Structures are given as C-alpha cells and as structure tokens.
Amino acid sequence: MSVVPDSSTDASGVGADPRTGPAPGPSRAARLATRGIPLLVLLVLLASAPLFAAPFTANTLSRILIFALFAVSLDLLVGITGLPSLGHAAYFGVGAYTAGLVSIHWTSAAPVPVLLAAAVGALAAVATGWLAVRSGGVYFLMLTLAIGELVHQLAQSLSSVTGGSNGLFGIPSVRIGGEPLTLAGYVYWYVLAVAVLGFLGLWLVARSPFGATLRGIRDNEPRMRSLGYSPFRYKYLAFVVAGGFAGLAGGLFAALVRIVNPSDAGFTTSALILLAVVLGGAGTLWGPVLGAAVVVLVRDTFGPQLDGHGPLLLGVVFVVAVYVLPRGFAGLAGLVPGRRRSTGGTA
Amino acid sequence: MAGWFDANLVSILNGFAIGSLLFILAVGLSIVFGMMDVLNLAHGAFFLVGSYLAVSFVAGVSWGGFLAALAVAALFGLLAGGVLSGMTEPLARRPILDQALLTLGISLIVAEVLSIIYGNNVRSVPGPPGLDGSVQVAGSTYPTYRLMLIAVGLLLALVVWLVVERTSIGALVRASVADREMVSAMGIDNRKVKFAVLGIGSMLAAVAGVLGAPVYGARPGLDKTILILALVVVVIGGLGSVRGALIGALVIGQVESLGRALLPELASFILFGTLALVLIIRPRGLFAGKVAHS
C-alpha cells in the first residue's frame, strides 16, 4: 500500500522521458550539496546553541538529541527491517542503568559509561532477541512487549542494585580529562558529540549492503531466502545493533538527567518512542528525529499542565496519527520530492 | 513432597484462581486475534474498567452492587468492543502494527481517564456478602471468594469450550481461525462477525475485571500487568486456540503464584523463562491454531 503513491509519481516522471538516465557524477555531487549543506548548517547551529540559548533550552535540546538517537535505533528495526518492537525501551533502560551504575561504582570518565551502556544494551538484545526474532510476526509484537515489561519489573524488584521504584540517583557528572562537566552547555556538547556519532553509525548501517539486505527482508523475505540470505541471522543482528544504539542513548540519558527510573525501561517509554518513529515516518531515519523532537517538546510543554496525565495526550496522538498520518511527517514531505523528481525528469 | 504441597497449598490455590481469571481474559484476546487478526492491546484497559466498576458499585457491600457491576461491565465491554470493531475497520488492509498502535493509544487513553476519575491510590474491593470470609482447606485458611472464582472460571471455561467445540457458531470460529478467508467464503458479513467477536471478547475482559477486583483490587498499572500475563498465556497456548488458552492460563497461574511466593525477586524472570522454554520447544505455542502468520 505504501508503495503505490511513490511508484505512480516515479512512473509519470520516467514515462515522460525514459531515456534520461541521470549521469552519475554531477548528480552525486549535486545530491551531496543539497543534502550536505543544510546538514552542515544544522550541525553548526546545534553546536553553537549553548552560546546564545538559556541552560533550560540546552537541556531540552539534549533530551531531543537523546530521544532522536533512541528513535532512529528503533527505526532500524521498525522501518528498515520491518520488525515493530513494542519493548525497545528495555534496551534504553538497560543502557541507562548500566551507565548510572558504572558512573557511581567505577568511573564517570567519558566515554566509558556510554560505551559500556551500548555494549550491555547490545548484550541484552542478544539474550532476548533470539526468541522474539525467531517467533516473528505478531509474536514479535507480543514478545517485545513482554520483554520490556520484564526489564521494567526487574528494575523495580532488584532494589538493592537499581534503587527500586525510588530510582537510581546520585549519578555523578560526566568527567572529561578528570574535570566534571557541570554546566548544562558542556553536557549538551557531550550529548551532541556522542549522538551525532550515533546517528552516523546508524546511517552507515542503514546505507550499507547490510542495510539493503534488511530492506530486502522487509519487502520480500521468501525472495531473500532464494537469493541465499538467511533472514533470521540478519534480523537478529539488526535487533542487536538496534539494542546497542538504544543502550547508547540510554547511557547519554543517565549522564544528562543523572537519575534512572524503572519507568525509563517501561511500556510508556517504549510507546513514546514508537510514536516518535511512526509520527516521523518509519524507514526514513530523519523522520523519527523530527518525531522525537515533536514528542519531547509536546511532552515537556504540555506534560506539566496535564497534572501527570501525559500518557492521555500520548494516547490521543497515537489514535490520531494512525488515521491522519499513516506514513508520518515523512509521508507528507514525500509528496514534495516526488513532484520534484517527476518535473526533473521532463526538464 | 507432601510437606511441600501442604506448605504451598495456598499458593497453588491462588494459582488456580489467577489461572481462572487469566483464562477468561486470554480466551477473548486469543479468539479475537485468531479470527480477526486484531491484536487488541486495550484488552488490559477493559479489564481495569471492570475493576473500577466494582469499586464504584461498592460490590463488596451487597450482592446487588456486585451483580450490577457485572452487568454494567458486560454492557461496557460489548459497547467498547463494538466501537473498537468500527475503528479498526479502516485499518483492515494496513499492517498489523497500525491496529496494534490504535489499540495501544486507546489503552493509554482509557487508563489515564480512569486515573483521573479514581486517582492513583490502590482501591481494594472485598468479596460480596457470604464470600468475604475464609474457609479451612486442608488445615489452611483460604478466602472463600477465591474458591468461588476458581469454580466460576472453570464453569466459564466449560461453557466457552462447549460453544466453540459443539455449536455451529463454534464451528465458524474454528474454521475462520484455521483459514481467514473462510468467513467471507461462507457468505457471512465479515464486519458483523468482527463486531460480535470483539464485543464478546471485550465483554469477557471487563467481566474478568469485576471478578478479579476482590483479588487484585484496582490500581493504575494493573492493566499492563494483566495484559502482559494474558499475552503470555495466548503465546504459550497458541493464537486462536481455546484449549491452549485454558492450559496456558492454568500453567501461568501456577508459575505466577508459586514464583511470587517462593522467589519474589525473580518472579518475572521465571515467567519469562517459562514463556521462552515453551517457545523453544513449540515455536507456535502448545496448541497452534494458526500456522502461517506474518
């Protein structure tokens, strides 16, 4: 169903002039320019934000970056691989607890906590993903939901380690070269640096032949098998990679807010991040970044006024998004490049 | 062995009570998915509505209140299922995820509305008069209401089993679980069947909420706990299988109850371990009603 609008616009474009194969050289340079320059501008703007923005704004931007990384890691599963997970916060939570515990009990020197958070997040995905991926289909939905709840309950019941429902607090500030980062601006730069590296990593995975294989499995699993691919192995690996990057995002989260609650691994967080992906447009990578920004802004702006009933708003947005934005913001934006491509064909 | 059995008799009986409740919940969830391909994540929220209805009608004070709560819950479930059936209709041709997201959104809304109305405190509900006491069972005292719950659960299980296995409606259910095209091939309006199945499934969930209130009380978050347990039961039993839902509910009831009594810190691990074990041996659950589904 999602294929049809795309193909029709492309068909009209190609039908107008079927012989115009874009010459590879200039088009690649042009594409690099049209995509790279705005990206560079955005990066410079983001990097200079603390210089002119209030600490509160830097803090909000940090949250957005973390949730965006988290959302893009989920998009690798939902959009690229076609595995909709309802429990992705489990790995985010595992990463956050790992980074928190490492910082409290060992060292908060960057980048040790976040790297360990990513590693343990990936390990948790190794341990739990095998079952969910092997079962597949609607079982995948149910099992990821169950895994998320399992981690949530563990965080609550292992109170000697995690602090139980009080949360894990007293996480020390990140240290760089022995100096703790206490100012919001410095923490923001740290978050920005790690998150950008994370985005780059996920983008490379999605763009790589491995990513192409995942998209092939999403579109036509039997055919991939006949081409000699073992879909299970690729899906499992994608699950682990997604878990690792979710753990990385969780590690950053622990460094930013310096308290981790069981609910950070729970169902509401999973639902929130899935909403960011769906709202932004699954499978596009940039869509979920936008989705995460909207979700965080809406939650931070309206959440306090709703007297703790933020999930109500979340639920309403879910229901509306399913009907109104079946392909997210990216679906809206997709109308524009589609038109440009078809007019480009005739020019 | 006999000593262990005696010492844990209360836990084992609790396991049966939980199992009965889980069966009533899970059978609806399982058949709704098996027949209609709708993964209803609002099932737990409907249960919680039932529990809070028991609070509102002060079901513990009189049988009138208890029965009124049951009747209102049944009516609510039917209506909610009907609404849900209408809402999922435009999504029928879309991926399963979209329906899951819709029901997820609804479950968040319902749960928050309940917490706005009833607050965030745990509300306890005593059993109805005559059932609020305890009886002696093999030397242990045990709440009378839970014994009744076991009996009601087994009775309902029998009724559902008879309906599904012995009636023409049941034959339709079984046929369409095995082959989704069956309903339309037999010339029956798919939407009516969906309406009925979702209505009855949701009704069972809300009724289970009232029945479960004297055991679990009513509190925010109960909907998720219950939904997860019901999903585990459905996965273990096999989607669309009544027998699977019964066996799965009894197994998970015992695992949950004994796990919480013996190893409280690891109870959720044990639950997940059981699920994993079943799926490793039987990837489609114990009684897979539906073979190929993706």
Added chain:
Amino acid sequence: MSTTLLSLSGVSRHYGALRAVDDVSIDVPAGARHALIGPNGAGKSTLFKLVTGSMPVSAGTVTLDGTDITQLPEHQRARRGVSQTLQHSSLFLSQSVQDNVLLAAQRQHRSRRSLLPRRQAAARDRVRGLLVDVGLEARADTPVAALSHGERRQLEVAIALACEPKLLLLDEPAAGMSPAESSRLVGLLQSLPASVTLVIVEHDLDVVFALATSVTVLHLGQVLLTGSPDEVRASAAVQEAYLGTGREALFLDHPGSTQMEVS
C-alpha cells in the same frame, strides 16, 4: 560435460492423496540446457520448488554436484549455486531496478559486511553489466513497480544471473514477453558460459527447441520421457500424451505457439 550437476532420484511431493510430483528421476549433466515440458499441472513448477528447497520433498533425494542437498534449507542451496527465476514475478517492488540486482550481486562480492558504500564498486559494476545484458540499462534507477511485465521478466533473469549460479532454473522466462524481447532472451541464454547449467520450463516450444540440448517431458507428475530434442519430437508416447490431453489444454495460455513441431 559428462559429470552430473543435478541429480533427482525418486523425488516425490504429495498433497494428501494428490501426487503433484511422483517418483521423478532426472540427471542433468553440467553445462546442459535442459528443458522440462508438459501440460499445465504436470508438476513442473512444484519440481522446481523441490530443487530450490522452498518446498520439502515427500520422498527421494536431490543431489547437486555430488552432494546430497535434500535436507538443506533454501538459502544454503542458493549459496551452493542454485538460482531461479519465478513464474510469478517476486521482486522488491519499492526499490529500484539497480538495487534489486544489487541485493543478489552484493552477496557474491564479499562486500555485504562493509559499511562503506564505496566498497561496493565491484558489485555495482557487475550489476551494470548484467542490466546491459538483459537490456534494462536505461531503467536502472526506475522503481520496479513502474516496470512493464516483460521488463520484470528481464529483471528476474538479471537477478538470477547476479547470484552467479551453477544451476539456473528458469520458470517460463519468456511468458508475457514480446517476440523481440523473447528472442533477445534466447540470445542471452545461448551466450551463457557452459559453467552455468540451465533447466528451463517453457510453454513456448520455439524457445525450448532453440535452447535445449535435452528435454524431459512430464505428465501428471511423472517422467514420460527424457531425451534429445529430436527424440522428443519423434516420440510416439509424447504425441499420445499430447493428443490425449488435447493441445488446447496444453497451450491454453499460449494460443500463438500451438504450431508445434512435435507432429
């Protein structure tokens, strides 16, 4: 040429009482161009599925290059060099022509583990070459959903060849192609090196006799005859089978090619 690449021995597939493929034994020598013909429902497509492993056999063994592959899953058979084009096009519709072939080619060029797209240069070159071979070079960036039926068939062939197969199974590759496209396909298949062994199911007997070095006639799931094209043309048994089922049934979907040279 004398070694056997594919050997089927007593291969059967039953659906309850129905024997779709019944005790079929065929040896295909390496480098052969082997055709499977027979009326609709003779079991040709099912036999292909048993060879590729997308469907398990009920009985019998499938041997590739001297190794028993009966128990191997489909993707492992594919890695051993079994490739196919499917009767009903099964492509990645949302992706471009080039990316479709690349999915098959990247597995051969050890680049699938690389994160850097640049490393795929070898695979991309191979894709470009294959698209030229099948005549789709101008459509490289077109999404598959926008291709015509004939173009999709050409793409199927390019994808199958990108797997660098030892054994290439072609299920009605010319179905729905224009005469020009069809003769281009025959030319392409004729030009394939002897290291690729072809097994082809085709209703268009012009295509069959232009290509085949040996022919097996299937009838009701059983082998009626295996022999050279001349032997098959001359066989009384084949004529009888064809006359028995009636030509209309045989070539129902191809009324244009009923001028068979068998008689």
